[in-house]
Amino acid sequence: MTVRSIAPKTIAIVGAAETTKLGVIPDMSQIQLHADAALNAMADAGLKPSDIDGIATAGETPVTLAHYLGITPNWVDGTSVGGCSFMVHVRHATAAIAAGLCKTVLITHGESGRSGIGRTRVVPPPSSLFGQFEVPFGPMGPPTLFTMPVLRYMKTYGVTEEQLAMVAVVQREWAAKNPRATFKDPITVDDVLNSRMIAYPFRLLMCCLVTDGGGALILTSADRAKDFPTKPVYILGTGESVETPMVSQMADFTSSRAFRVSGSNAFKSAGITHADVDHLMIYDAFAHLPVFGLEDLGFLPAGEAATFIAGRNTATGREAAAQHQWRRLELHAFRHVRHVCAPGERPARCAASPRPRCRGAKISVCHGAGGMFAASGTVIMSNEGQTLSHQAGEGLRYSPVKLGGRLPRKAPIASL
Amino acid sequence: MAEPRRGATGADAGNAALLGGHAPGRAAAAALRRLRQDLFPAAPVLPRMRLAACLDRQGERSKGRLFSYVIHHRPVPGFTPPYAIAVVELDEGPRLMTNITNCPQTPEALQLDMKLEVAFETLDDEITLPLFQPVKG
Numbered sequence: 001m002t003v004r005s006i007a008p009k010t011i012a013i014v015g016a017a018e019t020t021k022l023g024v025i026p027d028m029s030q031i032q033l034h035a036d037a038a039l040n041a042m043a044d045a046g047l048k049p050s051d052i053d054g055i056a057t058a059g060e061t062p063v064t065l066a067h068y069l070g071i072t073p074n075w076v077d078g079t080s081v082g083g084c085s086f087m088v089h090v091r092h093a094t095a096a097i098a099a100g101l102c103k104t105v106l107i108t109h110g111e112s113g114r115s116g117i118g119r120t121r122v123v124p125p126p127s128s129l130f131g132q133f134e135v136p137f138g139p140m141g142p143p144t145l146f147t148m149p150v151l152r153y154m155k156t157y158g159v160t161e162e163q164l165a166m167v168a169v170v171q172r173e174w175a176a177k178n179p180r181a182t183f184k185d186p187i188t189v190d191d192v193l194n195s196r197m198i199a200y201p202f203r204l205l206m207c208c209l210v211t212d213g214g215g216a217l218i219l220t221s222a223d224r225a226k227d228f229p230t231k232p233v234y235i236l237g238t239g240e241s242v243e244t245p246m247v248s249q250m251a252d253f254t255s256s257r258a259f260r261v262s263g264s265n266a267f268k269s270a271g272i273t274h275a276d277v278d279h280l281m282i283y284d285a286f287a288h289l290p291v292f293g294l295e296d297l298g299f300l301p302a303g304e305a306a307t308f309i310a311g312r313n314t315a316t317g318r319e320a321a322a323q324h325q326w327r328r329l330e331l332h333a334f335r336h337v338r339h340v341c342a343p344g345e346r347p348a349r350c351a352a353s354p355r356p357r358c359r360g361a362k363i364s365v366c367h368g369a370g371g372m373f374a375a376s377g378t379v380i381m382s383n384e385g386q387t388l389s390h391q392a393g394e395g396l397r398y399s400p401v402k403l404g405g406r407l408p409r410k411a412p413i414a415s416l
Numbered sequence: 417m418a419e420p421r422r423g424a425t426g427a428d429a430g431n432a433a434l435l436g437g438h439a440p441g442r443a444a445a446a447a448l449r450r451l452r453q454d455l456f457p458a459a460p461v462l463p464r465m466r467l468a469a470c471l472d473r474q475g476e477r478s479k480g481r482l483f484s485y486v487i488h489h490r491p492v493p494g495f496t497p498p499y500a501i502a503v504v505e506l507d508e509g510p511r512l513m514t515n516i517t518n519c520p521q522t523p524e525a526l527q528l529d530m531k532l533e534v535a536f537e538t539l540d541d542e543i544t545l546p547l548f549q550p551v552k553g
Binding site: 139150151196253 | 483487488489494498499501511512513514515529545
């Protein structure tokens with residue numbers, strides 16, 4: 001099936017920001033976190049609320065957000081499919097702007113995950129499929145559900161607990177490079193394996209942090225983007241999909257269909273191959289997600305990602321194309337809007353990035369998950385405004401990189 | 417022992433027969449067939465999920481294999497940690513979330529692909545859950 005897409009680089013991110021504070025914010029409610037991030041993003045773009053004519057958010061309703069900020073939108077998106085909702089919003093906003101439904105879209109995320117101030121957490125009712133067919137067996141949140149496929153994956157591909165622990169070790173190294181990360185101290189495989197057991201095989205340090213914070217993005221058309229004070233980051237391609245509201249009904253416990261569809265469509269619409277990617281961010285809330293992500297996005301063949309990560313191929317100090325995002329494991333609250341606004345957008349923008357590893361990066365892939373493998377969103381960005389000249393690559397599912405060593409150097413792009 | 421009840425309270429019209437009744441399995445299957453919804457979960461189109469038919473084995477215990485699980489170490493009302501939350505794949509194909517009973521809740525005892533059979537647990541007049549236990553012998 002062919003999926004039509006918006007032409008690459010016709011829509012741009014012109015504003016991006018996090019909340020003023022991150023981590024533990026006991027004096028701000030959920031809607032205040034949304035608003036704080038939104039106002040910071042507007043300041044970044046030199047806009048005021050009356051300049052925004054499209055809004056998208058999840059967690060909060062777009063109604064509350066619009067009213068709270070004094071925005072009168074011509075376009076509204078409240079798609080709420082879990083943590084990747086905000087990346088799906090980018091895709092929807094791209095289409096809405098391209099279609100002329102609105103001109104300037106604000107996407108916000110805010111989560112009082114640690115302090116629990118003014119939360120609007122949605123709990124599936126007992127009559128939901130989840131309520132009927134999973135709740136009776138005692139799950140309690142993502143540590144018991146998101147993790148459900150992992151033992152099957154480990155047996156299928158011979159993955160060890162040490163390899164799984166290494167994901168957390170490597171991601172902590174990236175967190176250490178982020179001044180705003182909650183935890184920066186290095187950890188070892190033993191530290192991870194000896195941390196408190198939460199839901200075997202997952203120990204505490206393999207699990208997602210819960211914090212307070214948020215982020216916001218502002219998107220507009222590429223022709224208008226030139227007039228903004230920030231250097232635009234162009235949307236190359238996007239993807240989205242969903243699979244199942246119950247992780248027990250995932251078709252394949254070693255691969256996420258939502259990941260595959262979302263990733264594949266993003267690459268196709270961007271017109272790039274894996275070799276073009278300078279910078280990769282995969283939602284790493286739990287230790288297995290980068291493993292699934294690397295394979296389902298087509299960077300590695302099935303079953304090879306755990307070995308790849310355990311071999312430090314995505315670790316700091318590597319000129320790897322597969323540079324995972326830095327702190328997803330460290331700062332839960334920011335969900336995927338942070339994937340896009342920072343660190344994703346900033347390295348792509350390369351505007352005085354504090355992270356030397358990202359200097360020179362042009363194309364960034366950001367991939368998120370929603371729910372318990374329920375949904376996915378993928379956004380591919382570029383800080384270069386020119387149109388790419390080559391066509392989408394074939395065989396995206398298996399575009400392997402060399403194992404046990406450095407990833408291949410990025411192939412030159414003629415038009416850049 | 418007055419333990420809190422498991423959180424199984426919300427069977428809807430389409431699925432009530434699957435979780436309910438004193439004679440689970442065959443009765444559930446019969447009820448679901450009357451509803452023309454012998455699917456799990458009850459839905460218009462889910463051809464893989466003919467759970468009700470799988471549970472109706474003419475008095476024979478439905479069998480399957482341990483497909484995946486976690487062992488939860490934190491307290492949940494109605495459960496004593498550590499306890500396994502599992503996904504079982506029935507011989508006929510469907511998978512469902514469940515618990516493993518009559519078996520130590522340890523990685524050593526819970527081997528993937530071990531053979532299991534259904535062990536219904538009646539919670540009350542309304543709810544009966546399909547748990548699974550190791551096949552003996």
